[in-house]
Amino acid sequence: MDKLLFRRILMIALSVLAVVYAAYLLISTNFKMYPTENAVQTTVSDKIYSNGFIIRDENIIRNNTPGVLSYTVHDGDEVKAGGEIAKTYASDDDAASQSKISALQEQLTDLQTLQKTSTAGNIGIDTINNNINNNIILHIKSVNDGNLSDIDDVTNDLLYSINQRQIYTGKITNFNDRISELQSEITTLESKAGKSTGAITTEKAGYFLSHCDGYENALDYNNLDRLTVSDLENVKQTKVSDNVAGKVVSGLKWYVACKVTADEATRLSLWDGSATVLFSDASSESIPAVIKRIYQKTKNSDALLILECDYMNSDLAQARQEPIEIGLGTYTGLRISKKAIHDDYVTKTTYDENDNKHTEQVKVQGVYVLHGSEVRFRQISILYADDDYVICDPDPDSKELVNGTTVELYDRVILEGDDLYDGKVIN
Known part of the structure; x- marks a missing residue:
């Protein structure tokens, strides 16, 4: 009697496990969860950090x-x-x-x-x-x-x-x-x-400074077009002579030389030329600058960046080697995680001179968004890219959009998932 009861209990338990497993397979197939993130508006600043060496037209007074x-x-x-x-x-x-x-x-x-x-x-x-x-x-x-x-x-x-x-x-x-x-x-x-x-x-006109640091003319002010990363890395400080009474900084323009990475050099080369520079140890405010020169020995090597400035005050006049923050502008748009970006096809519709309709499939970059239970693919126009996210234009030019639609504020952007496509219904 005990053996018979045990067998019945065992059979019931195995049957329950089978039902649970079958239910699990059914749920995992038809009710897959897709993590989402709302597209929110964000403003970011594009910045590059480096160590700057200031080059001026300095004339020593003896x-x-x-x-x-x-x-x-x-x-x-x-x-x-x-x-x-x-x-x-x-x-x-x-x-x-x-x-x-x-x-x-x-x-x-x-x-x-x-x-x-x-x-x-x-x-x-x-x-x-x-x-x-x-x-x-x-x-x-x-x-x-x-x-x-x-x-x-x-x-x-x-x-x-x-x-x-x-x-x-x-x-x-x-x-x-x-x-x-x-x-x-x-x-x-x-x-x-x-x-x-x-x-x-003094023989020359300009701004007077009583202190000399030994880096005067270490890098040739009049020969910046031939300056290299190696020159910057090997700059030498010389001993200031006892008979030096000071110096005069001539000319309105002065320069900041710094080393940047290959990726940063690419970003700078695509920029319009204007920038700002913050000398964190010498000033609390950024000053305007212009990108004068970007020099790279090879496309994968570090680059020498030279910025041209014309604003001067007493603190900047005495600065030489400073940590700098180079500002390339600010961007306002929709923040999207990079892992949510996919390539997919959208339908492009055009009409000829006879008003005949033509359609073609065009591959674009975009994201999948969840509208209710339906997945929709939305093209994106990237304004700025960081390591983990991008800032997308919420209102791009209509010429940029193949089918006229793009991601919108507060869209539920799907971060990851398999077998995603436009029109898919998620139960």
Whole structure:
């Protein structure tokens, strides 16, 4: 009796397993799940990252006059050809006194200017407050960066803005007492300071910089068309001589040389020539640039990219080797996963001059989308491609579309699946 019961139970269990397996096969065949992703609008920026080397028309100024230097211009100031950039003095004390006199004279000039206007003119209080905040930030940055050459200038600008606010708000009506103090202090210093023993001038006009880094003319500014990746990789820094008093950066145009990959070179060669460059360590804002040259030894090798720029400020004037971000534009469209893209045929319909209808099958790139339970194939027009996704034009020119249809916002795009075709019904 026990054996008979056991056999019946075993037979029932096997029958249930057979039914379950048959059901599984039926479901997997007729109710296959296709993962989907909605087509959503996205804006992306096409960027290339590299390390840039800045090339300028730099002219070194040498000092062959004995004595201690005291600069009469600031870093970033424009100087004329033959213009004075510094004086020499017999001692450190004399040079320091002259530097102090120059700083006091700047303060005096600023106060006299504010005194004459007596008000802030057309400048509003919000602008004045913004100037104060910006100058405080610049002062903190100069201290943190150890950029002592800029601190005096930034301090004077901050002091000017604060005094301007006091005039504007009526807290102070004049600066007569402070002007008298400055005039007296300047007179006292001038009576004690020694006379200048010489003057240093520049042969060329441009922007003056007191610091030289040893990379001046390491890459020939006038020979950029022959520059190679090897030249950039083997650039050498030279020792700055003791008699170097600074340099003048001439010309409006300066250049950034960097190495890019073969794929990046292809992208750049297809671009219209305009770009932006962000020097992450030297500036918080991108500046406009133009693609001047792309040089590749072979189509699969790294390339040398040279960008031309004409915007300059004091931070950029002192930069040399910087991490850079090259911007090639922004794209707005529908974000589609690359694994969802397929090649399939669509019907192209045309009419001849006699209004006779003609059709042909044309192979295009597109995606399968799920409309209810029906699969539809939609052609796509790619604006931008990344490693994992593409940005598609939601409204391409009708001439680009073979049958007039394309992927639309919020379409359920099928990411993967076998045996997909236009018109397939999924139960």
